[in-house]
Amino acid sequence: MASAPGNRPHVGPTQCVGPDYRSESQKPIATVSTEVKYETVTTLPQTPQLIALLTFTVSLTYDDCGYRKIRDRNTERADFIFYSNRIIRLLVEEGLNHLPIVEHTVTTPVGRNYAGLMFQGKICGVSIMRAGEAMEQGLRDCCRSVRIGKILIQRDEETAQPKLFYDKLPEDIAERWVLLLDPMFATGGSAIMAVEVLKSRGVPEERILFLNLIASPEGIGNFATKFPKLRVVTAFVDQGLDSKNYIVPGLGDFGDRFYTM
């Protein structure tokens, strides 16, 4: 693994990506997730498939030969939705691994025993509007009839601070595990506010899993200091934030690209 020093913010670590049985020379090199040292943070395995999905997601203005695509915005949006959904599904599958389990042995159709396990505890999803709602389909793909609460947080024009505008959460949320959904995790301002809302409704920090597609090292650091027991599951930790607090390189406004662009 050849990782570049992080002095220039837009050069992320690069490494050969591919299955173990291939030699380094057979594997292409790509920029992978920046390493973070918190135990509560899980980054998806940096497989070639995940990197390719991210490549499609962060840029849809180029086709796979590197030429600018000539096509309408709707096609571009359809692709964006499809590829980001695939990453979200992988994120949810990983996130669910953190739920408590008990052993459970069953008999299979061919009569042998399977020493399996069962999940314990109820869950619910909470999406931070509007981009977080884009992750609901992925959650439903894995958990069919899951309850989903919503929180609307907007930046206050005057103070430039995030402000809670609306929330609608399951009544028994205090007894549930909460999967908090927001695809872009930059400074984490709105996510911090959302967690505080959840905590005020009686959800302990250790029962919250924050799922996001792309995170910044700064956001992760802020979270780890504020909520040391809360778990974060992300597909990719980007290189940093720019002067406007946008994730670098990032993918633009997720909500716009998913809903309106």
Place this chain on the structure above:
Amino acid sequence: MNAGSHSLAHMADKSAATMTKRAHYSPPWADLSIIGVAGSSGSGKSTLSHAIVNKLNLPWVVILSMDSYYKPLDPEASKKAFMNEYDFDSPDAIDFDALLQTLQDLKAGKRAEVPVYSFEKHQRMEETTIIYSPHVLILEGIFALYDPRVMDLMDMRQIYCEADADTCLSRRILRDVRDRGRTVEGCIKQWFGFVKPNYEKYVVPQRNHADIIVPRGIENRVAMTMVTQYIERKLLEKSSHHRAALKSLEAGFESEPLSKRVVILKETSQLCGMNTLIQDIDTSSEDFIFYFDRFSCLLIEQALNNVHFKELTVETSTGIPYHGLTPKGEVSAVLVLRGGATFEAGLRRVIPDCRTGRLLIQNNVRTGEPELHYLKLPKDISKHESVLLLDSQMSSGGSGLMAVQVLVDHGVPQDRIVFATYSAGRVGLHRLTKVFPEIAVVVGNMVSDIEERWVESRYFRC
């Protein structure tokens, strides 16, 4: 004839070094038996051949008529043909080289293209018929036992049909007028001009090469039963050879670790939880299908990590480039029916427009030998960057071996094949990777060696 040497020749592109390491698998179709049926025109050759095929009622017995191998005619010969003055009943009218090529290809386990000849136009048509993987081929034609090179390829009974000349002539007139657009006068002209003289000169001598002489064609039930019984016995022998060969691939599986190219899904608690629901006999069908689809989606995602990618730098919305990856080319899938079809929902979630070939392999209830019943692949499959081969379960590895062999026969390089299955046993995996060491295999669960197929009946609910 030793069929093993043929399939070895088929794999001759491999270097000597890998050859020694590689275990050998010879699919049943690389062990083709050819039966020749010759006889005068109108003697009942094709009726007899069809009767044999009907009686056997097996998909791997095909009839190849030498009529397909008439040489294309030049304009002058064509003119003669329309005036019934061209000699179709001389061995010179037959393209023995093309016939030999077809038979050699089939013997080597490859697919072969058979020309289509139009009797109305006296011409070879543009389209061809494709034959793949027969176990027994019946070569039927007046000169089936004529060319010594063709005779050398035959290892089963050679049959000569005999009928009296009056019967032959009347059958021929009926057929040519009805099926081949001729007139009665034309037929009679041909008969006395060519058919009869050639019959004595070229056809009758073939009697000496025949093992069986069948008088009265189809009516001769004794001869027909003899032939069909002979074929049945031969097929049974082939099947036990094939099963014995499969068995011999097991050697050493206990002492050797699995190939590095076998990727087993990491057993996370989520995966184990899904497996618990999938494997529990008491899970409702609705839940079973839901969780199996979810599982298969993860399996396909994992399989895709084994295809080939290339580097791609893209510009992001912040203007800063991202050094990412993109698949090198088209990824298609081939489903081994019926089991592989359980992955279709998962496959479509990952690649909605994935081109998908299908093949049906069934284990013979009586012998336990896997048999290829049906095959439909994308035409340009040999050019696809990667091919996912999907089957729900693999126990002995017999059908897996056969499925990979089919892809290899169709020109897909081994290192572009990713075999994915919900569950597999060590023996099966060992066999498969011994024979095809360059393929990648992705397995959902490791199970005991011989597990009956249950996933497909659970998924399709029948």
